[in-house]
Amino acid sequence: MKITSDENVNQAVEQMVQAIRNTDAYLEYQKQLARVKEQPELKRQIDEFRTRNYTNFDKLDQFTRENEAFRENPLVSDFLAAELAFCRMMQGIGLYVTDQMHFE
Numbered sequence: 001m002k003i004t005s006d007e008n009v010n011q012a013v014e015q016m017v018q019a020i021r022n023t024d025a026y027l028e029y030q031k032q033l034a035r036v037k038e039q040p041e042l043k044r045q046i047d048e049f050r051t052r053n054y055t056n057f058d059k060l061d062q063f064t065r066e067n068e069a070f071r072e073n074p075l076v077s078d079f080l081a082a083e084l085a086f087c088r089m090m091q092g093i094g095l096y097v098t099d100q101m102h103f104e
Contacts, residue, residue: 020089026089029083029086032082045070046076049080
């Protein structure tokens with residue numbers, strides 16, 4: 001994938017992608033994703049949960065109460081925890097890169 005015409009930037013981005021792919025957070029996320037995909041109906045429910053969870057902040061308390069039992073499933077809980085850790089890592093990387101670029 002070519003990002004810019006600057007080959008140095010392309011190489012650095014590719015190195016960063018490879019480094020991310022080797023992190024514990026990414027590897028755990030991929031492991032949990034593979035486990036969840038083995039159960040398509042559960043995957044569909046998780047996707048619905050994620051959509052509702054990330055788009056309805058004003059109804060978060062009600063949503064949390066309604067889904068407590070669903071999150072008690074160890075596979076659901078492990079997947080969502082791994083996904084959250086990976087997303088936080090990616091967010092941190094994005095913030096760091098943005099900060100280093102002095103982007104406003």
